[in-house]
């Protein structure tokens with residue numbers, strides 16, 4: 001088998017976003033595009049000779065081809081061993097778990113997460129470092145710089161290898177170990193949670209519906225929930241992973257997880273509903289007739305984590321992304337533990353977790369996780385909730401209402417305007433930014449602005465600074481308004497507007513969320529002229 005050195009030229013637009021490089025499949029299939037980026041990963045990370053890497057993806061369209069290309073390139077770049085999930089499958093948290101367990105140098109994860117899949121939709125690739133987490137900016141910047149000047153890549157001239165059988169094969173001078181994608185992950189979950197108690201919960205008749213959305217958590221949830229924890233067959237729905245996710249977006253929100261929402265709001269609703277996304281790192285939780293806002297879920301987990309064996313000694317601290325509501329801050333203040341506010345994207349939690357400053361973190365976008373891996377983890381969150389429910393023997397609604405009575409309620413919602421004209425979106429943000437210095441002290445709809453800025457973050461561990469992370473406007477009442485442009489979309493720009501209002505009075509806790517937030521919604525449009533500038537009368541997704 002010979003190593004071929006193939007001449008190539010730099011491609012524009014290989015800049016990784018919030019979570020790796022995400023583009024249309026058709027872009028990835030252009031000659032040399034994927035290869036370019038992969039070579040830049042190997043060169044940007046460096047020292048591949050002798051390395052062990054983990055490789056797998058969410059099974060979406062182009063996963064199979066990409067895995068083969070990456071294996072051949074790894075062999076040509078001197079990688080010693082590649083550990084690949086069977087059939088090229090690994091959820092994002094399971095990949096993170098494997099990197100840590102094997103003390104690998106890092107891993108390559110193929111996914112566009114919640115974005116749709118199929119020939120006309122999205123594909124993605126990201127590099128995770130030796131801590132199991134998304135590569136920090138120093139690495140992604142180095143990779144990006146190389147994409148601007150790459151002139152050749154190396155690939156082994158070989159036939160595809162069969163990834164359907166667990167075992168070990170060689171490819172040129174490289175070993176390829178094909179592993180069960182679930183095994184190590186399941187072991188870790190067993191260490192963290194009281195499987196016996198959760199098993200008993202199911203035995204006593206507790207009913208759960210887990211929507212795998214035809215994505216990667218199908219095999220994980222079927223194995224752990226149904227086979228290991230004894231939940232009845234049929235607990236997991238849409239369990240079979242499909243290359244196009246059955247034509248849906250594997251995004252657990254009220255629009256794309258409609259089926260689950262309908263079940264949970266029906267007369268025969270089970271006790272709990274949950275769903276994950278394309279690559280298995282997100283989660284949503286629903287009770288009977290109730291949706292738990294992800295920001296609230298984070299707060300509830302922070303307040304109850306000690307009920308699970310893996311967290312019985314309490315938490316070192318918590319962290320949330322800036323747009324995530326302040327509900328978890330209230331729990332941290334009560335417990336007396338530190339609470340950090342980071343930019344959007346899991347990579348910003350890495351240093352805090354590695355330094356032991358926090359043990360739990362989360363994002364409003366349906367991501368929660370802990371120091372057990374270095375990614376958010378969908379099924380982990382479901383198991384954590386199950387463990388808490390098994391201990392407390394209350395319904396989800398009861399737990400939520402009790403939580404709000406103790407801490408007050410942070411009404412919260414995110415409004416997304418998808419695929420809007422990029423220039424219009426950038427101008428909207430620029431004009432808002434220009435307005436910021438004049439806002440403090442002004443009153444809109446009875447809400448007085450106490451501060452307005454563009455979020456800038458200084459990492460408390462390595463001192464690195466990340467700026468322009470979203471416009472935040474804080475009001476005297478505790479309400480808050482945040483504007484950001486998405487870094488994961490592949491079409492035009494996606495404007496995200498994050499709305500929050502604090503309500504201490506239990507008499508108002510049953511308000512409908514959009515009603516509770518009405519004044520902030522009105523202000524959001526007044527300040528940014530969203531309707532006028534984007535031509536949209538309403539958001540595409542309200543979550």
Ligand code: VG1
Pocket residue numbers: 018019112113114277281282321344345346363364365367485486487488489496
């Ligand atoms: C979105 C979410 C962010 C999340 C990111 C990756 O990013 O808002 O919280 O970390 O997706 O999640 P953005 O830039 O589009 O707002 V996933 O599940 O795609 O790995």
Ligand code: CO
Pocket residue numbers: 113114277278279280281282
């Ligand atoms: Co995801």
